[in-house]
Amino acid sequence: MERTSSVQRNALARQPKVEVMIAGEQLRLRLHDGKLIKERRYHLRTYPNCFVAQELVDWLVSYKEALDRPTAVCLMQHLMDHDIVHHVCDKWPVFKDAKRLYRFRKDDGTFPFNTEVKILMRGQRLYEHLIADKNSILQLREEHGVTYQRSFPACQLIDWLLQNGEADSRCQGLELCRMLQEHGIIQHVAKRHDFFDSGLLYQFCINFRRRRRLSELLDDNEQDNDESLVASTQEDDHPDSPFVLQKHPSLEHNSAFQSVGPCQDLKQITSGRRGSLNSLQLHSTTLVVRVNPKSVLKRHVTCKELLAPGAPFIKRVLTVIGDALGWGFVVRGIAPCYVQAVDPGGPAAAAGIKVQQFVCQVNGQSVLYLDYRTVSRLVMTGPRTVVLEVMEPLE
Structure with a gap:
């Protein structure tokens, strides 16, 4: 008799915490909006x-x-x-x-961001891409006489990851999918198999777009995650998708890590991992941030000043190849936005990204007059390889 693997049991055990995080983030967005x-x-x-x-x-x-x-x-x-x-x-x-x-x-940048949170963010981003794809692999499929909403063959998901720059090889794609399963993002439709590069059907355990009510957090008889997968199309289009960066004019200065102070205010702990939910995912170090940290910029810089002839800035074009956990840097500010923090062991640092750099272009698109939320979204919803044009102060 087949039984659910230990990996799948662990994933199911994580679901309540995931739901608390999603409900909390949806509430935060609504309170900012209000x-x-x-x-x-x-x-x-x-x-x-x-x-x-x-x-x-x-x-x-x-x-x-x-x-x-x-x-x-x-x-x-x-x-x-x-x-x-x-x-x-x-x-x-x-x-x-x-x-x-x-x-x-x-x-205020004090959320305990760890590997589990980052995998949740990565799963949400993939979910949003797959749902928005006109030829989405998430379809109504049948296996052993049972119909499953938004299911996909494992091999097709790996193909999609390769085609969209989310993985460099099938081996890397397989590793990512197994991480998603381990953290309760995807599962075998019958909960019988670990993830294999095969024709077996899998589906997302979480409908990230479903609107959560806070009362669900105290409901011991919360509905199965599978029920959330049959939510209506109208719910899928709801703007309150958790962990999605939304542009609200009133939120220009409401952000995590908005004012991370100079280097002496950051403490690196190599045994932990932290990022920013509405950032480009710091990974591999833990940031201990002051309650009211300050911006890394020594003074405010305008777009006009950056573009002025002879300005004390140098332009650089850098290519950042994200890994399974993100890109490893945080952007903040508005017109222009700038690099607020960089994970010293992440892809961004390896590519030459530094704090205080101003972001001018993302994959050839001018972003100089956009806010950090829009810039973050462009990176997070684009290919895994990101080409950035930045301007940094001359030393």
Whole structure:
């Protein structure tokens, strides 16, 4: 009798944490859009990207995300326990329905980004590409008399990875797919096999575009992930897709790692891995960032200044080949955006990407007047090999 492998059992065990992360990210985007998250002052000190607990509880009850205030507090405590939200000074580990300032860890760069998070991001990006593909390999297929939504033969997914620059070889593509399975992103339709380069059918375990309700986080009888795979086309087109960078004019300065300070503010820990959910994925080092870190730029630079004849900047064209975990750098700012942080052991560093470089072009497309969210999206939704034109200050 065939049984689910240990890898698949581990993947299923990870699903609740994944759902908390997705629900938390969807909530963060909605709060930014509703302008509940903004710069606030308290005791003569300014705290960027914050919300007031009492106001948020009002919002959760008003928008029927929680039945009452105690339930809303319980939901937010659940997000705090999963390191999604924290008190601005990390002074209070308990969420209180009071006039206290809290912040999403993603907004100040203190989220514990690790390998699992990065694999989740990679899976989400692939899912978005596959769904948007006119000739998508995700189709209604039948195996042993059972019909499966958005399923695909393993060999076709590897073919797609190669054709779209997501993998350099079938071996590398196979390794990526096995990582996705191990972390609960994809699975065999009958949950009987590990991933093999074959005609076996697999499918995504998570519908990243399905709108999560916060009440699901406290529901012990949460529906199977398979049910989310049969969500309607209308749900698939919902703009609140988690971990997708969305351009909101009011969010120009709301970002993780927005103001990572100089080198002395960064501590490298080679045993861990961290990145940025709305960045280009730092990988291979852990960043310990101050609660209110500062920008790496010594002063603000305008596009006009960069383009002025004789300006003290040098133009470089660099090619970054991403690996299974990303590209290894973070961009921030708006018109122009700049490199905020670089993983010293990642692909970007190997290609010559450095902090304080200004991004002018991505794969031949001018991005000088775009914000970091748009630039990040261009990289994350493009081929794995990215050609960047940057300008860096003359030393």
